[in-house]
Amino acid sequence: MKLFFNQLLIVWIVYMIGTSDAELIARFRQGDQQAFKELVIKYQKPIYNVALRMTHSRAEAEEVCQIVFVKVFEKIDSFKMDHSFFSWLYRIAMNESINSLKMRKRLSGLDAVHTVIELNPRFELSDPIQEALMVLKPIDRAMIIFRHFHNLGYQEIAAILDLSEKKVKAHLFAARKALKPILLSMGVSNEK
Amino acid sequence: MQQLMQNALDGSLNEKDKQVWEALLQSDPQVNAEYTVQKEMADLLQNSAGVEPPEDLTHTIMRAVHIKERVRKSTWRDRIPAVSLPTVRLRYIASFAAGAALVLLVMMTGFDDAFRFQPRQQANMSGALYDMSSAERRRTIDLESIQGGLSWHAYGQSIEIQLSLEPRLMSDILFTYAPEAIVLKSLKSESDVPFINLKVNSEQITWRCDNPCSYRLTFSTVTKEPVVLQLQLSQNDQIVLSQEIK
Numbered sequence: 001m002k003l004f005f006n007q008l009l010i011v012w013i014v015y016m017i018g019t020s021d022a023e024l025i026a027r028f029r030q031g032d033q034q035a036f037k038e039l040v041i042k043y044q045k046p047i048y049n050v051a052l053r054m055t056h057s058r059a060e061a062e063e064v065c066q067i068v069f070v071k072v073f074e075k076i077d078s079f080k081m082d083h084s085f086f087s088w089l090y091r092i093a094m095n096e097s098i099n100s101l102k103m104r105k106r107l108s109g110l111d112a113v114h115t116v117i118e119l120n121p122r123f124e125l126s127d128p129i130q131e132a133l134m135v136l137k138p139i140d141r142a143m144i145i146f147r148h149f150h151n152l153g154y155q156e157i158a159a160i161l162d163l164s165e166k167k168v169k170a171h172l173f174a175a176r177k178a179l180k181p182i183l184l185s186m187g188v189s190n191e192k
Numbered sequence: 193m194q195q196l197m198q199n200a201l202d203g204s205l206n207e208k209d210k211q212v213w214e215a216l217l218q219s220d221p222q223v224n225a226e227y228t229v230q231k232e233m234a235d236l237l238q239n240s241a242g243v244e245p246p247e248d249l250t251h252t253i254m255r256a257v258h259i260k261e262r263v264r265k266s267t268w269r270d271r272i273p274a275v276s277l278p279t280v281r282l283r284y285i286a287s288f289a290a291g292a293a294l295v296l297l298v299m300m301t302g303f304d305d306a307f308r309f310q311p312r313q314q315a316n317m318s319g320a321l322y323d324m325s326s327a328e329r330r331r332t333i334d335l336e337s338i339q340g341g342l343s344w345h346a347y348g349q350s351i352e353i354q355l356s357l358e359p360r361l362m363s364d365i366l367f368t369y370a371p372e373a374i375v376l377k378s379l380k381s382e383s384d385v386p387f388i389n390l391k392v393n394s395e396q397i398t399w400r401c402d403n404p405c406s407y408r409l410t411f412s413t414v415t416k417e418p419v420v421l422q423l424q425l426s427q428n429d430q431i432v433l434s435q436e437i438k
Contacts, residue, residue, distance in 0.1 A: 037250070049245075059400075061245075129240055183236070188236075
């Protein structure tokens with residue numbers, strides 16, 4: 001009977017997390033490095049896009065991706081299988097993007113007297129929407145990114161950012177409202 | 193009202209709510225204006241496509257993971273064998289003996305003499321303050337144990353610092369020095385690795401390091417007072433540092 005319930009629990013966990021993620025995590029926990037690489041390949045694009053949208057810098061987005069997956073690698077044993085893997089991943093990406101922004105702020109006081117070689121220019125996207133997003137507070141920017149660029153549901157966003165669904169909706173509402181005058185000042189409008 | 197608007201934006205209104213919502217839109221111009229803004233922004237944002245990551249991102253991530261794994265495996269904790277009970281007893285005895293010796297020292301020399309710190313033994317917020325006196329011309333420090341920051345005093349006309357960095361990940365390096373007391377004379381990369389995002393001013397240098405590399409920094413002091421140099425990393429990277437006073 002106990003065995004039956006255990007099996008039922010595993011089936012439920014696999015259902016909750018999505019078959020392939022659960023399998024990959026289980027394989028990786030057993031020492032299969034290829035399984036980790038598959039997780040990287042599967043999630044690097046969304047994570048890179050979240051970081052890029054948050055930081056507006058390709059170099060920093062790459063750095064955030066590295067940190068996120070290194071953290072996943074280190075902490076995978078503490079990940080609870082009844083939680084959503086991608087929510088966990090997105091949350092790390094969000095925290096690391098915010099850390100990266102803080103680091104940039106710390107370094108921004110420097111006056112550039114001369115620059116020898118800039119291999120990774122920080123600001124490369126010339127998208128006015130992205131420029132406008134950077135004016136928003138990080139939390140509001142995150143709402144827009146998750147809801148409109150990644151098509152996540154309110155419940156998923158709430159799980160990632162550890163907020164109530166009500167707060168997610170309120171932030172999203174405020175973020176879209178704040179975005180309008182910023183875009184207008186940049187000459188961007190969707191009015192037909 | 194906000195719930196209705198949210199559902200309208202999501203396209204998830206049922207027939208009954210749809211009628212209520214349409215009536216509300218017609219009767220309240222403020223709600224109508226707010227909805228127009230929200231709808232316009234939602235439509236605009238929905239058209240933004242994602243960006244393809246660099247082709248070598250998987251390789252870069254896996255390399256960072258392997259470096260991290262290698263560093264983790266080589267830490268001293270992994271190399272120390274499990275402590276057996278006799279060893280613990282031996283440690284108690286050693287601690288007791290050391291304590292007794294300390295009490296004896298205080299009794300013989302007086303408290304002030306026993307605990308008067310020399311300048312080079314001071315500690316600061318970042319964990320360590322190193323006084324590079326002439327007696328100690330070279331010192332190698334593993335920054336991993338200092339939580340990613342290092343400060344030290346330096347005496348002498350010319351200070352040469354050798355930095356050997358083995359970043360686990362891409363890392364921002366921030367070097368700060370006391371204004372007007374010290375001047376950066378040269379900064380060289382000794383491994384033909386070009387500087388990324390290098391910025392220099394009279395108080396700070398910063399650059400980004402994503403490959404193992406060795407750097408040589410030469411400063412000259414314009415004061416006879418001790419000067420302070422500080423080094424910070426964006427992550428807690430492993431860094432080996434040595435300094436020569438000429």
